[in-house]
Amino acid sequence: MRGVAALVLVAGLLTGCGSSSEEAGGPVEITWWHGQTELQAKVIEELAAEYGKAHPDVKITPAVGSTNVDEMLQKVQAVLAGGKAPDIAYMYGTWMPHLARTPKVYDLTATVKAPGFGWDDFWPAERAVSEVDGKVIGVPALVDNLAVIYNKKLFDAAGLAYPAKDWTWDDFRAAAKKLTGGGVYGTAYPVTGAEDTVWRFWPMIWQQGGSIAAPDGKKSAFNTPQAVQALDLWSAMARQDKSVYLDQNGEKFLPLFQSGKIGMVIAGPYALLDFIDHKIPYGVQVLPGYNGNHETVAGPDNWVVFDNGSRRAKAAADFLAWLTKPEQDARWSLGLGNLPIRRATTALPAYQKFVKDFPDIDVFTANLDNAKQARPHLPAYPEFSEKVGDAIAQAMVGGTPARDALAKAAIEADTVLGRSR
Incomplete structure (x- = not known):
């Protein structure tokens, strides 16, 4: 959900992606709408160039124009309507069900199940986010999760022991109350009503054995x-306790943590870089749990391939396998401060440096x-x-x-689901 904000897209979104050289049997040209800021874009360009050098029959063209990741789905839909799409695009994980309905999305099942890909290593x-209705419609581009980041200095000043792995939500409340003053x-809690509000709530339902929606997707199940x-x-x-900073625009609670005004935040690894830069004496612990269950929520985003002909789709899929x-992954994820997208990456020396x-x-x-769960x-x-986010905000802010x-x-959520069928 989280660290990729500014996007660099192909200039002239409505231009074609094919080329005369490809049609003549030359190198297959792959257009890559990657969704990254300047630092990430540089790594993208290096990886594309390295792949092209090792595979002279394929030319990977990273994006060059501007928009933002939040608009990626909308931009892709616009070019799909005109019959012209990128070969690879960065997509939020919550968009996968919508994309699964798009005929131009390429099925990556055979790619990930091929010997040597290591799908089980993810x-x-x-x-779970990538697989929709029996098809794999994306491969992971980024993954994070929610945990509790706490200020050790504030815990020490309050005479509190640091959170333990087996802590409960009652422990969390008691610690928050003692830290307040x-x-x-x-x-803190972001109460914008958007997904940043909601995904912090879902783990508390899962930890108690509950569900968000019925298996057939026709009814809600969270109430x-x-x-x-x-x-x-x-x-x-x-x-009652007045121990929660209610962040109504969602942009203040992390800076307030950095300034020593908040003792604990529920956030992802994307927050750590700023904390390190500001020399915050922080620690990290898993979410509090119910009955020993400390389930969390992950926010995977995906690379999605669009079918612009079998030659290009196959080349795009092969590139993603690489x-x-x-x-x-060590260069792309770890090098930019993101979690590894697969377990095997943690065995590399680069991961030890990453942890340091x-x-x-x-x-x-x-x-x-x-x-x-996804x-x-x-x-x-x-x-x-949005309906759940509004409910959380109404309860916490409005009483x-x-x-x-x-x-x-x-x-309201059931009405939404009824309309979407």
Whole structure:
């Protein structure tokens, strides 16, 4: 969800992607809309050039224009309508169900199941996001997860022991309450109503054995006593304990943590680079749990291939098989401060340097084993999520009883799912 913000796209989105040399049997040309900022774009260009040197029959052309990742799906849909699409594009994981309905999306099942690809080496949450209705429609480009990052200095000042692996949500509440005071909040919650609000809530449902939606995707399943209990806890922390900084634009809580005004934040590994730069004495621990279950949520994003003819699609798929090998993953993921996308990468010397450069990042890597489920494959998930996000905000900010807020959200979410069928 998270570290790739600015996108560098192909100039002239509505221009064709083919070439006369390809049509004449020359090198196959692959257009790569990669979605990265300047630093990441440089690595992309280096990888594309390296692949092209080793494979002279393929020319990888990274993107060159500008937009942002949030608009990627919209931009791709625009060019698809004109019959001209990139060969590879960076796509958010929550878009996979929508893309699965797009005929031009290339099925990568044979690619990932081929000997030597090592599909089982990717964490289950990554594979679960990539596989929709029995087809693999993307391969992982980035993966993260949520854990608790805490300020050791503030814990020491409050006389609190650092969080243990077996801590509970009651422990979390008690710690937040003790950390609060003197201009410091124990913790924070982004209450924008967007996915940044919602994906922090889903693990609390999964930890109690609950679900988000029915298996057939026709009804919501989140409105349960367990979900009410979870939202009640956050509401009580915010409104009774006054231990939660309610971030209504979602952009203030991490800087406030950096300035020593918040004791704990639930965030992903993408936050660590700024904390390191600001010399924050932080630690990382898995999410609090219910009954020993510390399940978290991962946010995998994918490289998706579009079918512009069998030769180009096959070449694009082969390139992604190379790109996701441990050696390339070390340069692409670890080199930019992101988690490895596959287990084998952790055995490389580059991973040991990565852990040294990013203290406690290995807690996030290990925490991928706690990411056991994917958000439901619902084409209408973005709108479905908004209903839940609104309910969380209404309870924590407005004081609406959790029971009432979630009941209303379930009715609205069911309407959304009914329209999408």
